[in-house]
Amino acid sequence: MTESPLILAIDHGTSCMKVALIRVDGQVVGWESQPVRLYLTPDGGAEQSPDEWWSVLLSTTQKLLERFPDAKKDVAAICASTQGEGTIPVDKDGHALMNCILWMDMRGEPHLKKQFHGLVNMGGVSVYNTLRWVTLTGGMPSLTGKDPSSHMLLVRDRFPEIYERTYKFLNVLDYLNMRLTGRFAATYDSILTSWVTDNRSPDAVHYHAGLVQSSGIAAEKYPEIVPCTAVLGNLKPEIADLLGLSRNVKVVAGAIDNTAAAIGAGTVADFAAHLYIGTSSWMAAHVPFKKTDIATSMASVPCALPGHYLLTALQATAGGNLTYLRDNILYHKDELLQEENVPDIFKVLDIIAARVPAGSNGVIYTPWIWGERAPIDDRAVRAGLYNLSLRNTREDIIRAFLEGIAYNTRWLLDPMQRFMGRKIYHVNIVGGGAQSDIWCQIFADVMNVEIHQVADPVYANARGAAWIGAVGMGEITFNDIPELVKFKNTYVPNPQNRNTYDSCFDIFKKIYQQMKGIYHQLNR
Known part of the structure; x- marks a missing residue:
């Protein structure tokens, strides 16, 4: 009886990079991890080096495969779960033009409020914009400046030379997938906090021309959007050779952490809840409808499960x-x-x-x-x-x-x-x-x-x-x-x-x- 195929699963958090060999039945064959550095800037920024991520990912994967050399032939695909709400500007060759601006970085707050200032305001953002965001996306940019909608404006206004050279703005998941395949793509969940997509159909998330135009970021700088289960392509040949894997190994788009945890917890049925307890925490459940509760900061948003949204209540x-x-x-x-x-x-x-x-x-x-x-x-x-x-x-x-x-x-x-x-x-x-x-x-x-x-x-x-x-x-x-x-x-x-x-x-x-x-x- 032959063993079921292996997935090389990446779990990239803020504190460390983890890589696991997991069979399709959920059996964890092996696991390796390595910390990644956090850089706090004098002006209140929080950054990490995408080049360090990549180096750590390769070295951690090599260590894991050295421990289980017979498993290499069974690896059929690579798929990642990553921290979300990070922003990396990259050039046409996929080179990061600066450090990743992390989910905890609030330097973009004044740039967001300036971009969306109106006569009738909610915390410095017009009521019109707020209603449009909620109707189309299910949420709105964080007024703390912690998500990509603010990060990109920070790059545009504070680092104009980098903005001009930027081919695409990528989230953390998108960047790793680009390094693995050469394809510049975002998933339904990784693009969410750019707040430029029409999410009213869970299986057809797409850019909304009006939201893109008002975002202040050139439309061509956004990546294509694919479902979390999309096969992006084969692993780059040079990376497959370096790791000793088949050149036919596929890279599946994957998801950000709360989306992946909802699947890993087994809570794929409607309204089945899971609780994640890590550095931060959340409760979440898949629901068959799009809805937003502004009073409690809860919303159901695009996820990996077809025809569904994920309701997430996040504790800081x-x-x-x-x-x-x-x-x-x-x-x-x-x-x-x-x-x-x-x-x-x-x-x-x-x-x-x-x-x-x-x-x-x-x-x-x-x-x-x-x-x-x-x-x-x-x-x-x-x-x-x-x-x-x-x-x-x-x-x-x-x-x-x-x-x-x-x-x-x-x-x-x-x-x-x-x-x-x-x-x-x-x-x-x-x-x-x-x-x-x-x-x-x-x-x-x-x-x-x-x-x-x-x-x-x-x-x-x-x-x-x-x-x-x-x-x-x-x-x-x-x-x-x-x-x-x-x-x-x-x-x-x-x-x-x-x-x-x-x-x-x-x-x-x-x-x-x-x-x-x-x-x-x-x-x-």
């Missing part, structure tokens, strides 16, 4: 709060540091949190450490610990961090249910944070829903990319995916914690209402 920072706790409170490298060699600090945090009762002995943590996106879009809010007393210990604080992120996720639950017009009874959980058994139970208890812990949840994005690739190659259909997903455990809400968590959640929301004015005074 989730697991990043734990990284902050580790690096700046528990193990900050100063004179107080006594222990430096802890094998896995997050496993230790799990053990500690499990010893603390529900409600963290009265301590509540608000996880808005760098603003928030949904269900409140407020860049001024910040994290806080509330109700500390002499009786509390750092064990209470550790559990309060986990509970605070769960409270914020519960806050998303009601608007998501209203958006979909139905109740959510269970959620598949994926991402690095989903490896924590105690955190999965906390989510179940706080949200009062069953939490289904996907096996090997840290591979969700790569597995999603692999399955998108397998669909593109005709090896499986999206309808096959729910049967391919494996689960480690199911967490049922503990009724004994119901009153505690309901009370704490009410207080959590009141903290925002009482404190938002102070946050805006402190963080103008």
Whole structure:
């Protein structure tokens, strides 16, 4: 019996490049990763080097294939999941003309507001433009300047010589695909945050001439648009030879991270929800309709699944709060540091949190450490610990961090249910944070829903990319995916914690209402 074909799946996040060999049934054969550097500029920019991405991708892939040399002959396709909302101007030969402007870079904010300024304004952008964007695309440019619509204007206004030389503006996914195939193409989801497409038909996303004209960017600088499952072509011969792969290996277009995670979590049925817990976090579900809820910053937008949209409610920072706790409170490298060699600090945090009762002995943590996106879009809010007393210990604080992120996720639950017009009874959980058994139970208890812990949840994005690739190659259909997903455990809400968590959640929301004015005074 021959083995099923392999997909070389790329999972390119902000912190590192991961590459996996995954069979079409979802089995992960092998995995390699390597960090990538982040550059913060003096003027508030956040950048990464596309050339470094490419070098790291090649070296990581070579290491992986050296470990599994017999697998090379089985690789049928390459497919990527990447961070989104990055912008790289490239010339006709595909050379990056500057560093990638990342999703966290806000330098484009004044350029966006200048471009779309009108007599009747919403935060500096005309109501007419806002309504047109929402009607056609499902959303609108972030007024923080964090997405490509602002990045491209930043390049046009601040770096005019680069703008003139730009052949195409590419998102992160588009750039990697261009390096792999030579084709300049965007996917239905990667082009979204350029805010120049008509998304009213989920299977025919296309540029809208009026939106392109008003964007301030020349139409010819936008790439062609293809579905996520499109086969872009063969892997470039020189790259295939370098990696020792067949020159017939196909490159499937792939998707950005939240689109891929929705596939990797197995939630391809209508209204099936997943929760991703990484540095940031989101809840998402596929829906059969296009809709926007401006009040909660939720919208259903183009995705990989034919005939569908993906509803995504994004939290700005989730697991990043734990990284902050580790690096700046528990193990900050100063004179107080006594222990430096802890094998896995997050496993230790799990053990500690499990010893603390529900409600963290009265301590509540608000996880808005760098603003928030949904269900409140407020860049001024910040994290806080509330109700500390002499009786509390750092064990209470550790559990309060986990509970605070769960409270914020519960806050998303009601608007998501209203958006979909139905109740959510269970959620598949994926991402690095989903490896924590105690955190999965906390989510179940706080949200009062069953939490289904996907096996090997840290591979969700790569597995999603692999399955998108397998669909593109005709090896499986999206309808096959729910049967391919494996689960480690199911967490049922503990009724004994119901009153505690309901009370704490009410207080959590009141903290925002009482404190938002102070946050805006402190963080103008």
